């Protein structure tokens with residue numbers, strides 16, 4: 355079971371490496387890894403388990419954060435819409451790729467956090483508001499999905515990890531809280 359002890363922190367060079375594509379269909383080992391990553395996110399969002407296991411809450415995790423330089427990400431975004439099911443996006447993506455993105459940009463109004471960053475880094479992380487992502491699932495099936503708003507932000511943050519990019523690389527050094535016109539602020 356993955357805990358915070360398995361998550362590497364800033365300074366570990368694996369976070370700055372470009373991760374390798376994985377064979378498709380994924381090996382049993384990579385399927386197991388993906389399932390453990392998804393379970394970690396679910397545990398991190400469960401008040402009882404998070405407390406018990408001392409987990410920081412997360413909605414996304416990338417294999418490089420486990421010191422495994424492979425192009426595998428997991429996302430488990432809870433539904434914000436009471437009518438919709440328990441999660442709006444819950445999946446493991448193998449070799450994810452942003453095929454296209456909107457000109458429109460967006461950012462989280464409260465900035466971004468990362469399980470590999472043990473400090474608050476204030477500032478807007480401006481990303482594409484909508485993206486089209488291709489990926490393979492655990493069975494090796496190809497998928498192409500359009501994501502927007504929070505889900506799009508999370509998947510871009512995790513795909514950044516497999517390219518050695520950290521969220522604060524996007525923050526405007528001169529004025530972290532500067533927002534160009536037209537950038538959608540997501541709360």
Ligand SMILES: CNC(=O)c1cccc(C)c1Nc1nc(N2CCN(c3ccccc3Cl)CC2)nc(N2CSC[C@H]2C(=O)NC)n1
Nearest residue numbers: 398399411412413414464465466467468469475507508511
């Ligand atoms: C500096 N200000 C901030 O961090 C920040 C501050 C306020 C609000 C937001 C919204 C912020 N930003 C931010 N909050 C999150 N969570 C909110 C809490 N939540 C969670 C926690 C516990 C149980 C269940 C859940 Cl659901 C888990 C997710 N997650 C991300 N990111 C950036 S994209 C990948 C994603 C990630 O999983 N990071 C670990 N950013």
Ligand code: NI
Nearest residue numbers: 467468469470
């Ligand atoms: Ni992160």
